Amino acid sequence: MKLARWIALLAVVAIAVSALAGCAGAKSSKYPAKSIELVAAGSPGGGLDTAARVLDDVVKKEKVNANFVITNKEGGGGNVARSYLVEKKGDDYVLIYESNRVWLNNLMGTTQYSIEDTTPIARTTTEFEAWAVKADSKYKTAQDIIDAVKKDPASVTFGVGTIPSDDQFNILRPLMAKGVDVSKVKLTAFRSGGDLMTNLLGGHVDVISTSVSEAAAQAEAGKARILTVSSDKRLTGKAVKDTPTWKELGIDVVISHWRGLFGPPGMSAAAVKYWDDTLGKLVKTKSWTDALAKMEQEDAYLNSAAFKDYLLKEREANKPIIEKFVGQKKP
Amino acid sequence: MENLQLLLHGFEGALSFANLTSAVLGALLGTIVGVLPGLGPAATLALLIPVAFSMRPDTALIMMTAVYAGSMYGGSLTSVLLRVPGEAASVMTALDGFEMAKQGRAGSALAISAIGSWIGGVVALGGIVFLAPPLAEFALKFGPTEYFAVMLAALMLSAAMMGGSIVKSAIAICLGLMISTVGTDLQTGVPRFTMGVTELLDGVEFLSVIVGIFGVGEVLWYFREIRQGGASAERLALKGRLWPSKQEFRDSAGPIGRGTVIGFLAGVLPGAGPIMASVISYMTEKRLSRHPERFGQGAIEGVAAAETSNNAASAGAMIPTLTLGIPATGTTAVMMGALMMWGIRPGPMLFTEQADLVWTVLASMLISNVILLILNLPLIGMFVKILDISPKFLMPAIIALAVVGAYATNNSMIDVYLVILFGVVGYFMRLIGLPPAALVLALVLGDRFEQSLRQSMQLSGGHPVVFLTSPISAVALAVGLFAVVWDATKGYRNKKKAAKAAAHEPAA
Amino acid sequence: MKRAEQWVTLALMAVSVAYAYSAFSIKVKLDDAIGPRAFPLLVSGVMIVLCLLNLVGLARKSGDEPAALGWSEMAMTVLGVVYCVLMPVLGYVLSTALFMAGGIRVMGEKRWPLTLVVAVVTSLVSWGLFARMLGVTLPTSPLGIL
Structure with a gap:
């Protein structure tokens, strides 16, 4: 099996090369130094996919220094994307577009991951x-x-x-x-x-x-x-x-079907700050408001700190309902 | 009549150079996508959205409808030539189409499916022009109760008529229903039968099952046929003619006519329109035929009925979309999503507010059907050449195609494993004579079938009487029951004959 | 065929029983008119009855030739599974070429050069069509597209 040996050798070389390339990338101090993978946790043409494409469009129009590569990971009610995000722990170059499933699926017991296994970046839009x-x-x-x-x-x-x-x-x-x-x-x-x-x-x-x-x-x-x-x-x-x-x-209830951006757990503070600055400016532009009007979405921008706070409160408010009336609890 | 004028006006719009070009390109792309399993029209349209966004809305929509029409046609190509249905709606085409191909009649099968699809599509378009509002009202009468009854009737009909014994068809149906329950339960959000696999929370991918049972299962079965002397490792199919004979045309006329009507009506009901349509019209033809035993052995009536009705159904599916602004299929949903990007709001007002656009698109549906016919009839000779490839190379390639197609659906390895698993399942089903088409039908309907039963029970507070008090439901159930009883008593009357026949019934 | 059919029917029954068993482990909190368990239990019940009917029908029949499974079917299935396992490791192009080569041999082709040429060409052409033309992301290996 000469072939197998060759493959093994080539594989080792390739891994070494890519590892070196990775180190080189990490050394650069300016964020973002390369393309960012923007994962839509839904199928092409769906709500989360559209949200991701609209953001990409506005980022390009406003000439923001960030280049997105959009991918779709729709499986398992968003859980496939969630596991992927956890695998990418500490990676500043992956973002995911998600909805309240970020805590809901955990309460339903279909995934072990919840808000704590992400870095909330921003709530962007809502219906x-x-x-x-x-x-x-x-x-x-x-x-x-x-x-x-x-x-x-x-x-x-x-x-x-x-x-x-x-x-x-x-x-x-x-x-x-x-x-x-x-x-x-x-x-x-x-x-x-x-x-x-x-x-x-x-x-x-x-x-x-x-x-x-x-x-x-x-x-x-x-x-x-x-x-x-x-x-x-x-x-x-x-x-x-x-x-x-x-x-x-006379009923104290507000329900917002929001969509937001999350980074992997352990995303660097520098990257989070970059997005707070960039998105904070972006949502005030005309391109953004025009895009939202077309898609019949409301602006719902919250920066990373406010978003995290909001998520924790929202989870607490809905927990009793889930436990009482829907399916099973975490196993 | 006003609608007719609007349609003519729509033709003016659709026949511009840019629009015609985009229709031709769309039809070509659609055919390619339809041939490759795994890339459905919905996914392709979604990929096209960024491109489409740079065009005018009417041009882009015309391209999208052409892709849709093309993919329906492309799906029938692989069904006939390789017994790999590109999508659920072409399953019934594969039953007789592939047998015809082996007998050297692939050209006939493809020509009849092209012509049948064309007639089905064009007549259904006429139906949209004249009957859209009343049919949309009729479709609204279908609540969960009615859906459940109609689906139960469809399953009973196929158990009675799929071929082989009623018990075996029913086993295949139950197996399909069992597979359909895997995934997250709609009414409670609880995962069922997922065995801890995240990907299975969305259920078992249809395409993996279909491509596995039909494509991979067929390859495995081929070895058996070679061993038993029924097939050769050197040649898959006999050489034959490229054009249907007069007799074949005559045999197809009735199925095409009835398939158009059945397909159009079934298509109006949102949900599983095209596949239900093809199953019902196939069964109708089998029942009406003087030679029902030929079905499944290469009956051109079967191909004509299935292809005509699934195309008529996809045209009929435009009715709820256009009149109520409610997408009936995944593909129409993507198209409506695209509309929003141009600031055009889909909804019941679309027909009145954007009449020009709507009629241009309808006219272009007709045009893309014509383009497909012109494009594909001369190409049949080329397509049929696939059958000249030695099975030694073709068979492994079918498995590879099935695998890459399954992977492409969700970018997930789970779907690929399922293809191989269901290939083995398909082999054993054939071994003991369980009709695979019955399983696929049950799988496609299964989720809606269970949910509509539960929805109906919840809304009525748990009174099964609703299935009898709703007239649509009562009629559907009576038809289904009649089919089963008729079949069972026939067996009872000719007990000896039936017993002999059942001893060696080939699989459907 | 009778022996084979009996075994397959028994296997289907076993699957139905396992399915019914796991239906009982679906957790239910809110009692609907019909919960998430009822339909699966109903279907598996019907399935078991149908399988029994089929077995009874078979017992009445006279048995004929035993249906042996051919080694080539099994070889092809094993190849298919190996193909799936290797794909994420070796990438699409390499694993497909290997599978094709193996598959063509199983089909009885004896000429190695022809086998390899067909295998490599099929793999590259399908990769070009799916990955390049239609933009599908296919698994890659550490060697890039290879």
Whole structure:
């Protein structure tokens, strides 16, 4: 087996060369000294992928000194990307775009990794959630629905995209705040936003909780009505500018379906500072606001320190719901 | 009639030089992508988004629809020539198409699938022009209850008619359902049967199962046929003609006509449109045929029905997308995502606010179907040459193609191992006569089947009566039950005959 | 064929039992109308009944020739598994060339030069098509694309 020996020899040489190259890279003090891998923890064309591509686009337009190479790691509800990030511990040249699954999957017990196994960099954008009913529904306000559910928890059917999700929290948390026995509430998952909307318009489910943009598209066509939004202040869109928030209804709940950037655990302080400076400026540019308007996303920038703080609070707020009403706890 | 005028106007837009060029390029790229397993149209479109973004919205959308149409056609190529379906919807094509290829009739099979696809696509487009609003209303009537009943009926129909015994078809179906339950449960978020493998949280990749059972399984089976003298290691297929005979054209006319209607209607229902369409129309033809025993042995009716209806279904799937702004397939979802990048908002207002754009795209669907026909009919001679390659080289290459295709789907080695595993499963299924198409159908429908049952039970508060009080559901269940009972009693009546036949029934 | 069919049916039954067993370990907290366990249990139950029916049907049949598994099927399967294991280590191009060479030999081709040429060309062409033209990331080895 001469061939095998040759392969082994070549492999050793190649590893040595790449190791040397790695050292050379690490010596350079200026960050970023090479391309940064930006991992979208979702499939091409999905929400996280689009977010990554929009960021890349804006970075190029604003001539920021950073070059992204976007890759997709969609498997295992984001867990594949999560494990990858942990493997890259201490590497300043990998970033990942993720959502609340960063703590949610851990609470669900599908991964051992949580917020602590990342370096939060920035929350960038968000979408808010809405309650929508069919245009001819007998429910005129969210209060009507809450009253009905209080009387008989099984009298109204609720639809959401997946479980667990912000869609679902946007039903359970307001109802719990009003003292409804949510274990008896009929709450059904329909997988995709499209399926969910079809079932609402077909009259198969009474109320759905979905993203504001999806609900607004149907509301503007007069096919659905939006009853509440989950933002802390009123939104500005045509279909939702007169829609009350939970707070206006006397319920202290804000649900933000955010997307954000994370580095691997143990990312250097210099790199984090670079991103705080760069992104802090970037989100004030016109290219950024224009891109967000097109994608119907709200700006939700938080720098690394504020983001970490926010994540820990969000996890605490939702923990009881997960433990009580969804699936299993960490094994 | 107003719609017809709008469509003509759309043709004016679609026939510009830039748009025609992008349709031709898209059709070519789509064909290549369709031929290679692992790269579905949805993934390709997503890769094209950055390129598309530099074009005008109508040009880019035309290219995307052409890629979609091309990939549907490309999928049938490998199904016929190598028994490797490029996607789930071409599984039924592979059953008879590959047998035809071995008999030297690959040219006929490919020509009929091209012509059938073309007719299915064009007529379905007419259906969109005239019937979109009422059909969209009809589709809304399908809630979880109705879906469950229709899928149960489809599974019962295929158990009764897939060929072989009812028990064996049912075993294949149950196996498919079992595989479909692997992954995260939608209603609770709990992982099931994942054995601690992270990648399996998203479920078992369809493509690995299909390519494994059909592609790799076929290669393994080939050794057995060589040993038993039924095949040669030197030549895969007989030399044959490139164009269907008059008799073959005559045999295909009915299946193409019925396949168009069935496919279009099934396509309107979001979800598993194309594969359900091809299964239902295949079964219909088998039932109507005077020679049902020929199905699975190279019946051109089977190829015609499957290909026509899956293409008609993908056109029908545009209806919910256009009228309600709700994407019915992964591919249409990516296209709608792309729309947003141009600041065009997908939704029910799309048809009214962007009428020009919508009709240009519809017109270009028709044009890309024509382009594909022109492009592919003369190329059949070239494609068929693949069969001249000695199986000694072709068979290992099929496995390599299956492996790289599976890897390309998710960039994950797990999918590659699954291909080999399901290759072995496919071999044993053939050995004991379990119809693989029944497994694939159950696998594709499985998740939706279980979830719609649970959704329906949750919404109704656990009353199974809903399946009988909904008229659509009641009719569907009656049809399915009738098929099973009819088949079972037929066996009872001709007990002796059936027993003899069952003793040596070849696999479907 | 009868013997083989009995064994395969028994194997399917064993799989169904294991599947049903692991269905019981799915943790459930909120009791839905139908939880995550019900459907899998139902399907595996039906499966076991069907397998029993098939076995009963087989017992009535008269047995015919024993169906031996050929070594070439097994060799090809083993090659396939080795191919999968080697791919992340050696990279796509090298492992595919090796697999192709092995596969062509198993198919009965005796001429080494032809075998190697076909193997290398197939591997490089498919790599060019997928990785270069269509932008799919394929596994690479420490040697780069090789």
